[in-house]
Amino acid sequence: MKDVTQDTILVHAGRDPRNNHGIVNPPVYHCSTVLFPTLDALEDSDRNTLEGVHYGRMGTPTTFAFEEAAAALEGGYRAVNTGSGLAAIAIALSAFTKAGDHVLITDSAYGPTRRFARETLAPYGVEVEFFDPCVGAGISALLRPNTSVVFLESPGSLTFEIQDVPAIAEAAKAVGATVMMDNTWATPLFFRPFDQGVDISIHAATKYMVGHADAMLGVVTCKDEATWTAVKKTATRFGACAGPDDLYLGLRGLRTLAVRLRQHQDSALALADWLAARPEVKRILHPARPDFPGHALWKRDFTGSSGLFSIVIDQVPRAALAAMLDGMELFGMGYSWGGFESLILPARPAAVRSATRWTEPGQVLRLHAGLEHPDDLIRDLDAGFRRMAAAL
Numbered sequence: 096m097k098d099v100t101q102d103t104i105l106v107h108a109g110r111d112p113r114n115n116h117g118i119v120n121p122p123v124y125h126c127s128t129v130l131f132p133t134l135d136a137l138e139d140s141d142r143n144t145l146e147g148v149h150y151g152r153m154g155t156p157t158t159f160a161f162e163e164a165a166a167a168l169e170g171g172y173r174a175v176n177t178g179s180g181l182a183a184i185a186i187a188l189s190a191f192t193k194a195g196d197h198v199l200i201t202d203s204a205y206g207p208t209r210r211f212a213r214e215t216l217a218p219y220g221v222e223v224e225f226f227d228p229c230v231g232a233g234i235s236a237l238l239r240p241n242t243s244v245v246f247l248e249s250p251g252s253l254t255f256e257i258q259d260v261p262a263i264a265e266a267a268k269a270v271g272a273t274v275m276m277d278n279t280w281a282t283p284l285f286f287r288p289f290d291q292g293v294d295i296s297i298h299a300a301t302k303y304m305v306g307h308a309d310a311m312l313g314v315v316t317c318k319d320e321a322t323w324t325a326v327k328k329t330a331t332r333f334g335a336c337a338g339p340d341d342l343y344l345g346l347r348g349l350r351t352l353a354v355r356l357r358q359h360q361d362s363a364l365a366l367a368d369w370l371a372a373r374p375e376v377k378r379i380l381h382p383a384r385p386d387f388p389g390h391a392l393w394k395r396d397f398t399g400s401s402g403l404f405s406i407v408i409d410q411v412p413r414a415a416l417a418a419m420l421d422g423m424e425l426f427g428m429g430y431s432w433g434g435f436e437s438l439i440l441p442a443r444p445a446a447v448r449s450a451t452r453w454t455e456p457g458q459v460l461r462l463h464a465g466l467e468h469p470d471d472l473i474r475d476l477d478a479g480f481r482r483m484a485a486a487l
Contacts, residue, residue, distance in 0.1 A: 102353040104167050110160060112347075124155035141309050144415055146256065152336040161342045164349050165304075169283040169318040170298055173323045173418065175330050178297020178337045180279060181207045183313030187211065187295050188244060190329035191273045192219030196243040201258060202450040203228040203251025205277060208449065212246075218471045229389070229400050231259035231386065235266045241276045247293070248277040249286075250389070253405060253461060254445045257389030260396060263291025273322070279303070279433070284356055284401035285330070289318050295326070295399040300345050302395050302433025303401065306355055309434075310344040355435075355466065356379055359402030362464035362472065369473050370406055375480050377457050380405040402464040407457040409418050410454055413481060416458065418486035419479040426475055437465035 110121050123253040131150050139336050140149045148155060154162075162174040177183040186213065191199055200212055202225040212223045225239055228251050231241040238245075245267040275295040282303050288296040290317045298304060300312035315330075317323035330336070338343075360383075367381045379386070382393035383400035393400070420428055426439040440461045445453040464472065 101168060102416055105164075105352055106347050110164075110204070117247050121157060121160040121343075121346065123339050124157045126155045127151040127388075132339045144331065145324065146154055152238065152334060153331060154336075155243060157339045157346075158336070158344050161337075161346045161349075164346060165298070165300070165314045166316050167317040168349065170287060170289050171296065172293055172319050174316040175326045176337045176342060177313035177315065177330060177335050178276075178341070179187045179311045180205075181211070182295070182312040182335055183206050183297045183315045184277065184300070184329050185215070186333060186335055187275050187297055187315050187326060188216060188246065189333070191242070191244050191275075191350045192216060196220075197222045197224065197239050197241045197243060197250045198244045198246065199224055199226050199234065199237055199242060199272075200246040201228045201248050201251060202226060202255075202448055203254060204246065204248045205252045206447055208248070208277070216230060217418050225448075226255040227451045228258050230263070232262040233268055234263050235269070238261045238266060238270045238272065240270060241475050242272045244275060245272050246275045246277075248475055249395075250382050252445075253442045253459065255382055255383050255387070257392040257396075259392055260288070260291045260293065264318050268292065279396055280401050280403060281399070282356060282401070283354065285401065286397050291396060294318050294322055299433075300348075301431060303352060303356060303359075304348050305341075305345050305433070306348040306352065307344070307434055308342040308431065308436060310348075312345045314345075335437065356399070356401060358466055359464055360400050360468075363400065363402040363404055363462075364460065364468040365469040366472060366476070367406075369405060372477070373480065375408050376406050377409060378407040378455065380407065380459075401433075403461070404484070405461045407455055407459055410457050411487060414486070415483045415486040419483035422482050424475055425472055426479075432461075432463035436465075437467055438463040447453075459463070 112119055151420055166174040194347050198221055215221050247258050267274050273295050276293045278288050278296045279299045279302055296316045298314050315326050317326055367379050370376045371379050381404035382389055426437045429438055432438055441462050442459040
C-alpha cells in the first residue's frame with residue numbers, strides 16, 4: 096500500500112478477504128503435513144523451501160499474513176516469525192555471526208540478550224563486547240575489521256538510555272557490520288529503524304503487537320532480500336516457528352496497535368508527571384520527559400513514547416518495599432509488558448552491567464502503564480506509597 100499512514104497499514108496489511116470467501120480476518124491454518132499432487136510439484140517445492148507452503152513449520156498462509164503485515168508496518172523487505180522475542184534475537188544474531196567474529200552489544204540490552212550472547216555465542220567462538228549505550232559516533236574506536244554485528248536497543252532496558260542510532264549505524268557500516276535493533280519499546284509507529292541506518296529490526300511481538308498478554312511471538316524484519324534470506328535460512332535450520340494461534344493473535348493485535356499505543360503513552364506520561372512530584376521519587380527514567388538526559392535524541396528520532404518507564408525511589412528496607420508492592424490492586428507484579436494490564440517490578444540494573452556502571456542510589460522500579468484509567472492507577476500508587484511509609 097502506497098501513500099497511506101501506518102494506522103491504515105495496520106488495518107489492511109496481511110489480509111485478503113477476496114481470497115478467503117470475503118472473510119475479514121485470515122483463517123488460522125493448523126498444519127504439519129502438506130500434500131503435493133504430483134512428483135513434479137513435490138520436487139518444485141523442494142527446490143525452494145523458503146517460499147510458499149512446503150511444511151508446517153516453514154510457513155502457512157497464517158504465517159505469511161502476519162509476516163506481511165509486520166514488514167509493511169516496519170517499511171522493510173520481508174519478515175520472519177519466531178516463537179518469542181528472545182528467539183527472534185537469537186536467530187538474528189546467529190544468522191550473522193560465526194567463530195572468530197567480534198560482536199558489539201549495548202550494555203543496556205535486555206537481560207536475556209546478554210545471556211544468549213555470553214552463554215551461547217561466546218562458547219562457539221564469537222567475541223562478545225558490551226559498549227556504553229551513550230557512546231554515539233565514538234563507537235568507531237570499538238569497531239574492528241571482524242566486527243560482524245552491532246546490536247542496539249533504544250531505549251535501553253530498565254534504565255532507558257537513548258542511543259544515537261544514525262551515528263552508530265554509520266560507523267558500523269564503515270567496517271561492514273550488520274546493525275540490529277530491538278525496537279520493541281517504540282514499535283514501528285514511534286521509531287523507524289530502516290530510516291536510521293538499521294539493517295534488522297527485532298520485536299518481542301509478545302508485547303505491544305499482541306497487546307493482550309496471551310501469546311508468545313517474535314518477529315525479525317529485514318531491510319533487503321539478502322538479509323531476509325540469511326535470517327529465514329537460520330530460522331529454518333533452528334526449526335523456529337510460532338504456533339498458528341499465536342500468529343493469529345499477533346495479527347489481531349496489530350489491528351488496534353495504534354490506538355492502544357497512544358493510550359499507553361498518554362497514561363505513562365500522566366503517571367510520570369504525578370510521580371515526579373512525589374517525595375519518595377528521586378528520579379524519573381522516561382525519555383519523553385525534558386529532564387531525561389537522552390531527551391534531545393529521543394525528540395530528534397522518535398515520534399512518540401510507549402507505556403514502559405522506570406523510577407528511582409529512596410532505598411527502603413525490603414519489608415517496606417514488599418508492603419508497597421504486595422498490596423497493589425491494579426499494578427500486577429510480573430515479567431513482560433505491553434499488554435492491557437499495568438505492571439510494576441523492582442529492578443537491579445547495576446547487577447547486569449559490564450561496560451558501564453549504574454551508580455544511581457536508590458531502588459529502581461519499572462512500571463508499565465496499561466489501559467486502566469490513569470486516575471485509578473495514581474490512586475493505586477498513592478496507596479502503595481502510604482503502605483511503604485507505614486512500614487518504615
